[in-house]
Every structure is written in C-alpha cells, then in structure tokens.
Amino acid sequence: MSEITSSDWFRxxxxxxxxxxxxxxxxxxLVWLERKVAGHIQLRPGPMEVxxxxxxxxxxxxxxxxxxxxxxxxTADKKLFVLAPVLVFTPVLIGFLVLPFGPNMVxxxxxxGVLLIFAFSTFTVLAILAGGWASNNKYAxxxxxxxxxxxxxxxxxxxxxxxxxxxxxxxxxFSEIVIWQQNHFWSIFLQPVxxxxxxxxxxxxxxxxxxDIPEAESELVAGFHTxxxxxxxxxxxxAEYTNMFxxxxxxxxxFFGGWDGPFGxxxxxxxxxxxxxxxxxxxxxxxxxxxxxxxxFDQLMNFSWKVLIPLSLANLVLTAVIVKFVR
Amino acid sequence: MAEQDITxxxxxxxxxxxxxxxxxxxxVLRVLLDLDGEYIVKADPVIxxxxxxxxxxxxxxxxxxxxxxxxRMDYLSGMLFNHGFVLAVEKLVxxxxxxxxxxxxxxxxxxxxxxSHLLWFGTYLLDLGGFTxxxxxxDDREQILDILDSVSGSRxxxxxCRFGGVTSDIDSKFIxxxxxxxxxxxxxxxxYDKLVSKNIIFIHRTRGVGVIDRxxxxxxxxxxxxxxxxxxxxxxxxxxxxxxxxxxDFEVPTGSKGDALDRYLVRFSEMQQSCRIIDQALEHLPGGxxxxxxxxxxxxxPKGELYFAFESAxxxxxxxxxxxxxxxxxxxxxxxxxxxxxxxxxxxxPGTLVADSISILGSxxxxxPEIDR
Numbered sequence: 001m002s003e004i005t006s007s008d009w010f011r012x013x014x015x016x017x018x019x020x021x022x023x024x025x026x027x028x029x030l031v032w033l034e035r036k037v038a039g040h041i042q043l044r045p046g047p048m049e050v051x052x053x054x055x056x057x058x059x060x061x062x063x064x065x066x067x068x069x070x071x072x073x074x075t076a077d078k079k080l081f082v083l084a085p086v087l088v089f090t091p092v093l094i095g096f097l098v099l100p101f102g103p104n105m106v107x108x109x110x111x112x113g114v115l116l117i118f119a120f121s122t123f124t125v126l127a128i129l130a131g132g133w134a135s136n137n138k139y140a141x142x143x144x145x146x147x148x149x150x151x152x153x154x155x156x157x158x159x160x161x162x163x164x165x166x167x168x169x170x171x172x173x174f175s176e177i178v179i180w181q182q183n184h185f186w187s188i189f190l191q192p193v194x195x196x197x198x199x200x201x202x203x204x205x206x207x208x209x210x211x212d213i214p215e216a217e218s219e220l221v222a223g224f225h226t227x228x229x230x231x232x233x234x235x236x237x238x239a240e241y242t243n244m245f246x247x248x249x250x251x252x253x254x255f256f257g258g259w260d261g262p263f264g265x266x267x268x269x270x271x272x273x274x275x276x277x278x279x280x281x282x283x284x285x286x287x288x289x290x291x292x293x294x295x296x297f298d299q300l301m302n303f304s305w306k307v308l309i310p311l312s313l314a315n316l317v318l319t320a321v322i323v324k325f326v327r
Numbered sequence: 328m329a330e331q332d333i334t335x336x337x338x339x340x341x342x343x344x345x346x347x348x349x350x351x352x353x354x355v356l357r358v359l360l361d362l363d364g365e366y367i368v369k370a371d372p373v374i375x376x377x378x379x380x381x382x383x384x385x386x387x388x389x390x391x392x393x394x395x396x397x398x399r400m401d402y403l404s405g406m407l408f409n410h411g412f413v414l415a416v417e418k419l420v421x422x423x424x425x426x427x428x429x430x431x432x433x434x435x436x437x438x439x440x441x442x443s444h445l446l447w448f449g450t451y452l453l454d455l456g457g458f459t460x461x462x463x464x465x466d467d468r469e470q471i472l473d474i475l476d477s478v479s480g481s482r483x484x485x486x487x488c489r490f491g492g493v494t495s496d497i498d499s500k501f502i503x504x505x506x507x508x509x510x511x512x513x514x515x516x517x518x519y520d521k522l523v524s525k526n527i528i529f530i531h532r533t534r535g536v537g538v539i540d541r542x543x544x545x546x547x548x549x550x551x552x553x554x555x556x557x558x559x560x561x562x563x564x565x566x567x568x569x570x571x572x573x574x575x576d577f578e579v580p581t582g583s584k585g586d587a588l589d590r591y592l593v594r595f596s597e598m599q600q601s602c603r604i605i606d607q608a609l610e611h612l613p614g615g616x617x618x619x620x621x622x623x624x625x626x627x628x629p630k631g632e633l634y635f636a637f638e639s640a641x642x643x644x645x646x647x648x649x650x651x652x653x654x655x656x657x658x659x660x661x662x663x664x665x666x667x668x669x670x671x672x673x674x675x676x677p678g679t680l681v682a683d684s685i686s687i688l689g690s691x692x693x694x695x696p697e698i699d700r
C-alpha cells in the first residue's frame with residue numbers, strides 16, 4: 001500500500017467529485033428519459049412544459065424536493081432514518097471509481113475493480129433495510145424485508161454470471177477484461193447465458209420492474225420509502241437511477257466490449273461507445289418496466305433459487321472446464 | 328405455559344390495516360389483515376366509508392327526481408343502473424316503451440358495460456404492477472365516454488334514460504362514432520391478447536389465485552363475471568331477458584376453475600360479446616319515437632311492490648320498490664352485486680400472500696360506493 005502517493009489521493013478525490021456531479025446529472029437525465037420512454041410507450045408525450053420537450057422538468061422537480069421539509073415520523077428511529085438515504089447513495093458512488101469509461105478514462109484502474117463494485121453495491125440493501133426499519137411503518141418494514149430477501153437471492157446468480165466472464169478472461173481488472181474482448185469477441189457472444197442471467201439479476205438487484213417488489217406501489221404503498229419526504233425520498237430515487245447506470249455500465253464493460261466499437265470504432269472515441277451502450281441497456285431496462293406486470297414475491301424467489309442459480313452454476317462449471325482445456 | 332403460547336402467537340401474527348387510504352383498494356375500502364410474514368391469516372373487509380344515503384333519498388323524493396341518483400351509486404356503470412331503475416318503474420306503473428328507445432337503451436347500456444370492463448381491465452393490470460395497459464384501455468374508454476357524452480351530455484353520470492324512453496334521439500353521428508369504435512376494438516382485442524393474456528408473468532400471477540368455487544359463490548351470493556368464471560352460466564340478460572336482449576344473439580362466456588385468470592378471461596370475452604350486441608342492435612335499429620308520448624308528468628303507481636333484476640357490469644343488480652300509492656316510493660331498496668362479491672374475500676384471502684390480496688381484490692372488481700350507497 002506504500003505506493004499510494006498524494007497525487008493518487010488527489011486523483012481519487014477529484015474523481016469522486018466528478019462522479020458525484022456526473023451521477024446527479026445522469027440521474028436527472030434518466031428520470032426525464034424514463035418519463036419520456038414511459039410516455040411514448042403509453043401513447044402520450046410525457047413531460048413537455050419545462051424546457052424543450054420537458055428537459056428541465058426533473059431539475060424543477062429536484063428543486064421542489066429540496067424545498068420540502070424532511071418529515072421524521074414521531075415513532076421513527078431518528079438517527080437511522082436520516083442516515084439511510086445518505087447510506088444508500090454513498091456505495092453507489094464508489095462504483096464510479098473503477099468504471100472504465102474509455103481506454104484511459106478510469107479513476108483508479110485497480111486489479112480488483114470488478115470485485116470492488118459488487119462488494120460496495122451490496123451496501124445498498126443495508127441502507128434500504130435501515131430506512132425501512134427506522135421508519136417504523138408496516139409497509140416500509142415489509143418492503144425492507146422483501147428487499148433483503150430479494151438482494152440475497154439475486155446477488156448469487158449475478159456474481160456467478162460475472163465469475164464466468166472473469167474465469168474466461170482470467171482477470172478482475174476492468175480494463176483488461178475490455179481489452180481481452182477487443183482482441184477476441186465480446187463476452188456476450190461467448191457467454192450468452194451468463195449475459196442474460198446478469199441482465200435479469202441486475203434488474204432485480206436495482207429493484208426495477210418486473211422485480212420492483214420492495215416498493216411495489218400497488219401493494220406496499222411505496223415500500224421502504226413510504227415515510228420519506230423531500231430530499232430523503234429524492235436520494236433514494238437518485239440512488240435507484242445511479243444504480244441502474246452502474247449495473248448497465250458494468251454490463252457494458254463485462255459483456256458488451258466496453259469502449260470497443262464495432263468495425264474499429266468508426267473513428268468515434270471509445271467513451272461515446274461506452275456511454276451509448278450503457279444508455280442502450282438502460283433503455284431496455286426501462287422498456288421492460290413499462291411492458292410487464294410485476295412478479296409475485298415467492299415466484300421471484302423461486303425463479304432465482306430454482307432456475308437462475310443452478311443455471312449460472314452449470315454455466316460456471318462449463319466455462320471452467322472449457323477454459324481448462326483451451327489454456 | 329399457556330400464557331407464553333399466547334405471547335408467541337401474538338408476536339407471530341401482526342395486523343395490517345389495508346386502506347381506506349391505499350393506492351389499490353379501489354375507492355374507500357378498508358381490509359383488516361392479520362399477517363404471518365407475508366401470508367394472510369385472516370381478512371376482514373370494512374365498508375361504509377362512502378355512505379351517502381341514496382336509498383333514503385329515494386324514499387324522500389318522486390320517482391323522477393331519483394333518476395340522477397341512480398347513476399351515482401355505481402359510478403362506473405351509471406347507464407346500467409339508470410336503465411334498471413327506469414325499467415323497474417315502467418313495470419310498476421305500466422308504461423309502454425317504443426321499440427327504438429329499447430334499442431337505444433341497449434346500445435348505451437352495453438357501451439357502458441364495455442367502458443366499465445375496460446376500466447377494470449386497466450386498473451387490474453395496475454394492481455398487478457403493469458402500468459401501460461392502464462393507459463391503453465383508458466384511451467379506448469375515452470372513445471365510449473365521448474360517444475355517450477354526445478347523446479347524454481355527460482361522461483360518467485349519464486341519467487340518460489327517462490320513463491318511457493330516453494332524453495334524446497341518437498343521430499347518424501352517434502352511429503358513425505359507435506361503428507368506428509367497434510372497428511377500432513377489433514384490432515385492440517388482438518393487441519390486449521398479445522400484451523396481457525399471453526404474458527407469462529400475468530398468467531403466473533393469476534392462474535390458481537383466489538379461487539372462488541361454485542359452492543362458495545352460492546353461499547355469498549356472488550354474481551356476474553365472478554360467478555360465470557366458476558362455470559355457472561347465469562346472466563340476467565339471458566335468464567330473465569328484459570328489453571330486447573331475447574332478440575339479440577350473444578353468448579354468455581363462462582370459465583371453469585373460478586380463479587383470477589378465469590375472471591379476467593370471462594370479462595375479456597364479455598366485452599367482445601357486448602360489441603356483438605351493439606353491432607346487432609345498430610343493425611336492427613327501428614325508426615319511430617325515442618320516448619313514449621303519453622307518460623304522466625307526476626307518477627303515482629298503484630299500491631304494490633316490485634322486484635326487478637338486471638345485469639350490471641358487476642353482476643345481478645336489483646331494485647325493490649314498494650309503492651303506497653303516493654308520488655314517492657315507500658321503500659326503495661337496491662340489491663348491489665359488489666356486496667356479495669366483496670364479502671367472499673373473508674374466505675378467499677386467508678392463506679394467500681399480501682401481493683395476491685391486491686390481485687384478488689382487483690380481480691373481483693368491486694365498486695365500493697355501490698356497496699355503501
């Protein structure tokens with residue numbers, strides 16, 4: 001650890017600041033995009049009033065949320081209640097540290113980058129549990145319990161799917177995985193099953209429909225954030241969209257060749273390819289949300305434990321055997 | 328020892344007060360749930376939050392004055408309730424209705440039935456977490472509201488029927504709009520079939536969920552699509568035909584298992600059957616008067632009582648009118664289908680999950696203000 005110098009610290013802190021700014025802007029954009037996608041799928045224009053095609057609508061909403069009072073319920077655990085929205089947002093930010101946006105556009109290209117992202121993204125569920133528990137509300141508690149069960153169930157196939165790619169590439173360093181794909185094929189063609197399992201699990205991991213049971217509004221009012229108002233709710237909301245960006249960016253890096261563009265990139269800088277692929281994946285996640293009804297809690301768990309986990313395990317073993325013979 | 332058991336039991340089961348302010352209790356229903364984890368141990372629907380005293384109002388005013396109230400009990404099938412009341416009073420007094428008026432009423436009623444089912448379709452999918460079908464069906468429903476608005480001047484509380492006919496005749500514009508709507512729906516049924524009926528998540532959420540068998544349905548007096556989903560082909564339009572239903576060719580769709588999927592499918596085909604009825608009624612629409620000429624301004628039916636049943640969008644609905652010979656009814660009782668349909672929850676909900684409780688509640692399609700009146 002002795003080789004960490006002050007310039008490294010400077011790089012990390014600056015990077016985190018940029019990540020903070022980027023994630024806020026990104027979340028604002030994604031909320032707008034979600035409403036537009038939803039609108040067009042549902043044969044209506046979506047937000048149109050504030051700014052051209054409603055582009056500034058989410059900024060107006062953000063300002064409104066900041067102006068609102070954060071109401072802490074009388075029976076709530078006050079410290080935990082206030083801490084939870086902060087807790088939910090911090091681990092998401094860490095993910096930006098190791099995401100390779102371009103060939104040299106990564107804050108810290110550490111050799112355990114993939115592991116770091118998943119280690120920290122697990123924290124999110126802790127924050128959700130804290131928020132749901134601290135609210136002292138039955139719906140919030142039910143939502144929090146669901147969230148924990150769901151995250152435990154879906155993290156396993158998610159990691160097993162990622163592990164298949166890692167075995168194939170023989171590295172946990174993000175940039176190496178992307179470069180390997182540049183030299184061979186994108187992993188999605190070599191690991192289609194793992195890619196599919198990853199996308200399904202990532203949707204569940206980010207609590208997106210059709211797996212949005214922790215906040216299922218028709219059953220649990222608003223799930224774990226029922227009692228949150230103002231920016232407390234806003235942070236949960238922003239975290240959801242930032243999380244969505246992270247899982248899509250990780251999918252881009254692991255399965256869709258990262259910054260690598262088809263036909264040598266067509267002269268477009270890698271970072272644009274990376275962002276394009278990430279937003280395309282986000283669009284697919286949104287598309288799914290506005291098409292399907294929600295699955296039931298027990299069906300969700302069954303699907304993970306009985307289908308996804310055995311399948312991803314089999315895929316992992318198969319990958320290991322093939323890798324052993326090829327090397 | 329016994330005391331310890333009680334504390335353990337009370338810790339294991341916790342009660343959840345679902346509603347009256349809850350996104351999916353459809354109006355102001357409150358259900359007291361006892362939960363063991365996410366499983367429901369006991370369910371107790373509480374009603375009465377939307378009581379407005381419509382029955383008492385009926386006794387305090389003339390028959391004619393009660394007409395607007397009828398559309399406001401079940402605000403989703405206002406035309407059907409209005410139609411039923413007019414039929415009941417006509418039978419009580421003995422008014423002859425012109426043929427054309429009968430056909431117009433049937434067309435308007437069936438349009439209203441489709442609009443009610445479409446709204447149910449959308450909100451049911453909303454309960455299941457699918458947001459998009461809701462906006463599609465509302466778009467379709469909007470066409471019906473426009474059509475009915477063009478003749479009755481109102482989008483929801485129509486009050487279109489009068490003793491002896493209807494308030495205004497339908498014109499070629501109405502017929503064109505209705506025909507255009509029927510044509511539009513032909514392709515929409517296929518769309519909904521692809522988007523919802525064949526959706527694997529939807530099928531898994533509804534098949535075998537909230538089964539109401541024949542015996543249970545009989546005990547609670549469940550009627551309408553919920554009863555037909557158990558395989559009982561009971562429809563007042565078929566069993567005790569009123570107006571011109573006996574002259575029209577339509578099927579009474581039935582299910583077999585009585586689960587949420589069957590209820591969905593029954594309502595789905597019912598909308599298609601209603602389209603068939605409208606199509607035929609438009610075909611056979613006779614000319615002539617749209618309202619009987621000789622209807623007394625002040626109705627004073629002879630002494631007696633009358634029970635008149637008709638098929639609302641939610642099931643068997645009936646008016647029980649008692650006349651003491653005066654200008655207003657001595658007693659005006661309304662039998663609403665939602666009451667029986669809702670109370671079946673007591674037996675159906677225990678053992679299911681919280682998520683299913685919303686799904687089952689949505690699938691039986693209750694309108695709470697209709698129960699509370």
